[in-house]
Amino acid sequence: MxxxxxxxxxxxxxxxxxxxxxxxxxxxxxxxxxxxxxxxxxxxxxxxxxxxxxxxxxxxxxxxxxxxxxxxxxxxxxxxxxxxxxxxxxxxxxxxxxxxxSQKTKCDSFYITNKYREESGFRKPEINTLVVDLINKKETVVSKHEFWLSKEIGDRINLCFYESFFGFNYIEINE
Missing domain, CATH: 1.20.1270 (Substrate Binding Domain Of Dnak; Chain:A; Domain 2)
Known part of the structure:
Protein backbone atom coordinates (compact mmCIF):
# COMPACT_ATOMS: atom_id res chain seq x y z
CA MET A 1 0.00 0.00 0.00
CA SER A 102 -29.00 30.09 32.41
CA GLN A 103 -30.28 31.29 35.75
CA LYS A 104 -33.34 29.98 37.52
CA THR A 105 -35.86 32.80 37.79
CA LYS A 106 -38.61 31.00 39.69
CA CYS A 107 -40.04 27.63 40.59
CA ASP A 108 -43.69 27.17 41.35
CA SER A 109 -46.54 24.70 41.24
CA PHE A 110 -49.12 24.95 38.44
CA TYR A 111 -52.37 23.19 37.55
CA ILE A 112 -52.58 20.91 34.54
CA THR A 113 -55.48 22.11 32.38
CA ASN A 114 -55.08 19.64 29.52
CA LYS A 115 -52.87 16.83 28.38
CA TYR A 116 -52.42 15.11 25.06
CA ARG A 117 -50.14 12.62 23.42
CA GLU A 118 -48.91 12.22 19.87
CA GLU A 119 -48.13 8.62 19.01
CA SER A 120 -44.82 7.83 17.39
CA GLY A 121 -44.75 6.79 13.77
CA PHE A 122 -42.68 6.98 10.64
CA ARG A 123 -40.32 9.97 11.10
CA LYS A 124 -42.51 11.17 13.95
CA PRO A 125 -41.45 10.93 17.60
CA GLU A 126 -43.74 10.30 20.53
CA ILE A 127 -44.67 13.57 22.24
CA ASN A 128 -46.28 13.62 25.69
CA THR A 129 -47.57 17.13 26.38
CA LEU A 130 -49.02 18.69 29.51
CA VAL A 131 -50.75 22.07 29.28
CA VAL A 132 -50.43 24.17 32.43
CA ASP A 133 -52.12 27.41 33.42
CA LEU A 134 -49.60 30.17 34.12
CA ILE A 135 -52.08 32.71 35.50
CA ASN A 136 -52.29 34.79 32.30
CA LYS A 137 -51.42 32.22 29.63
CA LYS A 138 -51.32 28.53 28.82
CA GLU A 139 -47.92 26.85 28.47
CA THR A 140 -47.12 23.44 27.03
CA VAL A 141 -44.56 21.23 28.73
CA VAL A 142 -43.20 18.06 27.12
CA SER A 143 -42.58 15.21 29.54
CA LYS A 144 -41.51 11.59 29.64
CA HIS A 145 -44.24 9.02 29.05
CA GLU A 146 -44.22 7.63 32.62
CA PHE A 147 -44.59 11.11 34.10
CA TRP A 148 -47.36 11.95 31.61
CA LEU A 149 -49.26 8.78 32.58
CA SER A 150 -48.99 9.54 36.30
CA LYS A 151 -50.56 13.00 35.98
CA GLU A 152 -54.21 13.87 35.43
CA ILE A 153 -56.01 17.08 34.50
CA GLY A 154 -56.32 19.16 37.67
CA ASP A 155 -53.11 17.84 39.24
CA ARG A 156 -50.33 20.23 40.13
CA ILE A 157 -46.79 19.98 38.79
CA ASN A 158 -43.69 21.89 39.82
CA LEU A 159 -42.01 23.86 37.06
CA CYS A 160 -38.80 25.87 37.10
CA PHE A 161 -38.24 28.73 34.67
CA TYR A 162 -34.76 29.51 33.42
CA GLU A 163 -33.64 32.74 31.81
CA SER A 164 -30.75 32.39 29.41
CA PHE A 165 -27.89 34.76 28.77
CA PHE A 166 -28.42 34.16 25.02
CA GLY A 167 -32.19 34.68 25.14
CA PHE A 168 -33.16 31.01 24.71
CA ASN A 169 -35.23 30.59 27.86
CA TYR A 170 -36.63 27.24 28.87
CA ILE A 171 -38.90 25.47 31.33
CA GLU A 172 -38.01 22.33 33.26
CA ILE A 173 -40.21 19.94 35.21
CA ASN A 174 -38.97 19.89 38.80
CA GLU A 175 -40.30 16.58 40.17
Whole structure:
Protein backbone atom coordinates (compact mmCIF):
# COMPACT_ATOMS: atom_id res chain seq x y z
CA MET A 1 0.00 0.00 0.00
CA UNK A 2 1.39 3.37 -0.97
CA UNK A 3 1.84 6.16 1.52
CA UNK A 4 -0.75 8.42 -0.15
CA UNK A 5 -3.35 5.64 -0.07
CA UNK A 6 -2.60 4.99 3.60
CA UNK A 7 -2.94 8.72 4.40
CA UNK A 8 -6.24 8.87 2.49
CA UNK A 9 -7.60 5.93 4.48
CA UNK A 10 -6.51 7.50 7.78
CA UNK A 11 -8.11 10.82 6.78
CA UNK A 12 -11.33 9.07 5.79
CA UNK A 13 -11.47 7.09 9.03
CA UNK A 14 -10.83 10.22 11.06
CA UNK A 15 -13.60 12.15 9.29
CA UNK A 16 -16.14 9.33 9.52
CA UNK A 17 -15.38 8.64 13.19
CA UNK A 18 -15.68 12.38 13.86
CA UNK A 19 -19.03 12.32 12.07
CA UNK A 20 -20.33 9.58 14.37
CA UNK A 21 -19.13 11.44 17.46
CA UNK A 22 -20.80 14.59 16.15
CA UNK A 23 -24.07 12.75 15.51
CA UNK A 24 -23.96 11.28 19.02
CA UNK A 25 -23.41 14.74 20.55
CA UNK A 26 -26.26 16.16 18.45
CA UNK A 27 -28.62 13.43 19.67
CA UNK A 28 -27.69 14.29 23.26
CA UNK A 29 -28.34 17.99 22.58
CA UNK A 30 -31.69 17.29 20.90
CA UNK A 31 -32.99 15.74 24.12
CA UNK A 32 -33.08 19.24 25.63
CA UNK A 33 -34.86 20.89 22.69
CA UNK A 34 -38.45 20.29 23.97
CA UNK A 35 -37.66 22.37 27.09
CA UNK A 36 -37.01 25.57 25.11
CA UNK A 37 -39.69 28.24 24.74
CA UNK A 38 -38.73 28.68 21.06
CA UNK A 39 -37.20 25.36 19.96
CA UNK A 40 -37.37 26.09 16.22
CA UNK A 41 -35.65 29.45 16.55
CA UNK A 42 -32.97 27.89 18.75
CA UNK A 43 -32.37 25.07 16.27
CA UNK A 44 -32.29 27.38 13.25
CA UNK A 45 -29.98 29.90 14.92
CA UNK A 46 -27.49 27.32 16.14
CA UNK A 47 -27.57 25.49 12.80
CA UNK A 48 -26.78 28.68 10.90
CA UNK A 49 -23.94 29.49 13.31
CA UNK A 50 -22.65 25.92 12.98
CA UNK A 51 -22.72 26.00 9.18
CA UNK A 52 -20.94 29.36 9.15
CA UNK A 53 -18.23 28.18 11.57
CA UNK A 54 -18.03 24.89 9.65
CA UNK A 55 -17.40 26.82 6.47
CA UNK A 56 -14.58 28.77 8.17
CA UNK A 57 -13.02 25.53 9.45
CA UNK A 58 -13.47 23.95 6.02
CA UNK A 59 -11.48 26.77 4.41
CA UNK A 60 -8.61 25.95 6.79
CA UNK A 61 -8.69 22.14 6.42
CA UNK A 62 -9.58 21.92 2.72
CA UNK A 63 -5.91 21.97 1.63
CA UNK A 64 -5.23 19.05 3.99
CA UNK A 65 -8.21 17.13 2.61
CA UNK A 66 -7.10 17.78 -0.97
CA UNK A 67 -3.52 16.82 -0.19
CA UNK A 68 -4.44 13.40 1.20
CA UNK A 69 -7.49 12.68 -0.95
CA UNK A 70 -7.24 10.03 -3.66
CA UNK A 71 -9.68 11.95 -5.86
CA UNK A 72 -8.15 15.39 -6.25
CA UNK A 73 -11.14 17.01 -7.96
CA UNK A 74 -13.92 15.53 -5.81
CA UNK A 75 -13.89 17.18 -2.41
CA UNK A 76 -17.65 17.77 -2.16
CA UNK A 77 -18.38 14.73 0.00
CA UNK A 78 -15.61 15.47 2.46
CA UNK A 79 -16.62 19.14 2.56
CA UNK A 80 -20.21 18.22 3.40
CA UNK A 81 -19.01 15.84 6.11
CA UNK A 82 -16.79 18.51 7.67
CA UNK A 83 -19.73 20.95 7.69
CA UNK A 84 -21.96 18.36 9.39
CA UNK A 85 -19.29 17.52 11.95
CA UNK A 86 -18.72 21.14 12.93
CA UNK A 87 -22.46 21.89 12.99
CA UNK A 88 -23.13 18.93 15.30
CA UNK A 89 -20.34 19.85 17.66
CA UNK A 90 -21.47 23.50 17.74
CA UNK A 91 -25.05 22.40 18.39
CA UNK A 92 -23.99 20.34 21.39
CA UNK A 93 -21.59 22.99 22.72
CA UNK A 94 -24.08 25.86 22.35
CA UNK A 95 -26.85 23.85 24.03
CA UNK A 96 -24.61 22.98 26.97
CA UNK A 97 -23.34 26.56 27.21
CA UNK A 98 -26.89 27.93 27.11
CA UNK A 99 -28.01 25.59 29.90
CA UNK A 100 -24.95 26.25 32.07
CA UNK A 101 -25.25 30.04 31.74
CA SER A 102 -29.00 30.09 32.41
CA GLN A 103 -30.28 31.29 35.75
CA LYS A 104 -33.34 29.98 37.52
CA THR A 105 -35.86 32.80 37.79
CA LYS A 106 -38.61 31.00 39.69
CA CYS A 107 -40.04 27.63 40.59
CA ASP A 108 -43.69 27.17 41.35
CA SER A 109 -46.54 24.70 41.24
CA PHE A 110 -49.12 24.95 38.44
CA TYR A 111 -52.37 23.19 37.55
CA ILE A 112 -52.58 20.91 34.54
CA THR A 113 -55.48 22.11 32.38
CA ASN A 114 -55.08 19.64 29.52
CA LYS A 115 -52.87 16.83 28.38
CA TYR A 116 -52.42 15.11 25.06
CA ARG A 117 -50.14 12.62 23.42
CA GLU A 118 -48.91 12.22 19.87
CA GLU A 119 -48.13 8.62 19.01
CA SER A 120 -44.82 7.83 17.39
CA GLY A 121 -44.75 6.79 13.77
CA PHE A 122 -42.68 6.98 10.64
CA ARG A 123 -40.32 9.97 11.10
CA LYS A 124 -42.51 11.17 13.95
CA PRO A 125 -41.45 10.93 17.60
CA GLU A 126 -43.74 10.30 20.53
CA ILE A 127 -44.67 13.57 22.24
CA ASN A 128 -46.28 13.62 25.69
CA THR A 129 -47.57 17.13 26.38
CA LEU A 130 -49.02 18.69 29.51
CA VAL A 131 -50.75 22.07 29.28
CA VAL A 132 -50.43 24.17 32.43
CA ASP A 133 -52.12 27.41 33.42
CA LEU A 134 -49.60 30.17 34.12
CA ILE A 135 -52.08 32.71 35.50
CA ASN A 136 -52.29 34.79 32.30
CA LYS A 137 -51.42 32.22 29.63
CA LYS A 138 -51.32 28.53 28.82
CA GLU A 139 -47.92 26.85 28.47
CA THR A 140 -47.12 23.44 27.03
CA VAL A 141 -44.56 21.23 28.73
CA VAL A 142 -43.20 18.06 27.12
CA SER A 143 -42.58 15.21 29.54
CA LYS A 144 -41.51 11.59 29.64
CA HIS A 145 -44.24 9.02 29.05
CA GLU A 146 -44.22 7.63 32.62
CA PHE A 147 -44.59 11.11 34.10
CA TRP A 148 -47.36 11.95 31.61
CA LEU A 149 -49.26 8.78 32.58
CA SER A 150 -48.99 9.54 36.30
CA LYS A 151 -50.56 13.00 35.98
CA GLU A 152 -54.21 13.87 35.43
CA ILE A 153 -56.01 17.08 34.50
CA GLY A 154 -56.32 19.16 37.67
CA ASP A 155 -53.11 17.84 39.24
CA ARG A 156 -50.33 20.23 40.13
CA ILE A 157 -46.79 19.98 38.79
CA ASN A 158 -43.69 21.89 39.82
CA LEU A 159 -42.01 23.86 37.06
CA CYS A 160 -38.80 25.87 37.10
CA PHE A 161 -38.24 28.73 34.67
CA TYR A 162 -34.76 29.51 33.42
CA GLU A 163 -33.64 32.74 31.81
CA SER A 164 -30.75 32.39 29.41
CA PHE A 165 -27.89 34.76 28.77
CA PHE A 166 -28.42 34.16 25.02
CA GLY A 167 -32.19 34.68 25.14
CA PHE A 168 -33.16 31.01 24.71
CA ASN A 169 -35.23 30.59 27.86
CA TYR A 170 -36.63 27.24 28.87
CA ILE A 171 -38.90 25.47 31.33
CA GLU A 172 -38.01 22.33 33.26
CA ILE A 173 -40.21 19.94 35.21
CA ASN A 174 -38.97 19.89 38.80
CA GLU A 175 -40.30 16.58 40.17
Missing amino acids: TKSKKNAIILGLFIFSSLFVSLFLTIIAFQDIPKYNSPYIFTATVSIIGIFLGYLVLKKVKPIILRFSLKKNDDGTMSALVLMIITGIIFFAFNELNISL
